[in-house]
Amino acid sequence: MNQNNIAAKREQEKRIVSLMIRTYCRGHHGTRQGLCPECQTLQEYALLRADRCPFIETKTFCSNCRVHCYKPAMREKIRAVMRYSGPRMLFSHPVLVVRHGIESIREKKHLERENNEA
Template sequence: MSSCVELKRQREKETVSLMIGLYCRKKHHTNGSLCEECQALNDYAIMRSDKCPFMESKTFCSNCRVHCYKPDMRERIREVMRFSGPRMIFHHPVMAVRHVIESKKEKKRLEKEGQK
């Protein structure tokens, strides 16, 4: 597997871990470590990223045609993303801006594919 794909995978894992950490700190009032529930979600998200066969071509899990998360974990990660996403600009601004740029590029790419 190419180093580009591995870098992308590592970045995705780092991002999801930061978002879960932010969620846990704000919602569960933890300091420095995740509560048991959030740690389980983080471990699950990292495992799913490690096993993702579409890493080379996808941008974000939400855009993937195959949703590999179990329904309960998918709902939990959605809740984390809805909460943490808007707050990332204050806590991790570079990562947040990169995400917006990649989202816009992906939206244009998907629109082009839809026109073909």
């Protein structure tokens, strides 16, 4: 994968996590424009993690990564965001949700093959 593709993948991941955090903040904190301070902190943290991810070239999603780089408290927050926002994105961003489902199935099959070969 070349540098342009890696950068595009990194930007897409950042865009998706930002969408999910915005959906969560709107639903839980009633924000209409921008983010509340708590969600803003989480977004800044998530974007920093995405910028520094050494596995961006090969990984599909953070949940499938072997190394969890989020601090435990932030990991729980982002999990709550994902649980809330994921199903709701089906209506606002259906293509992203379908793509996520397909990539999750592929990753699961890939991991099963790796485990069977080992």
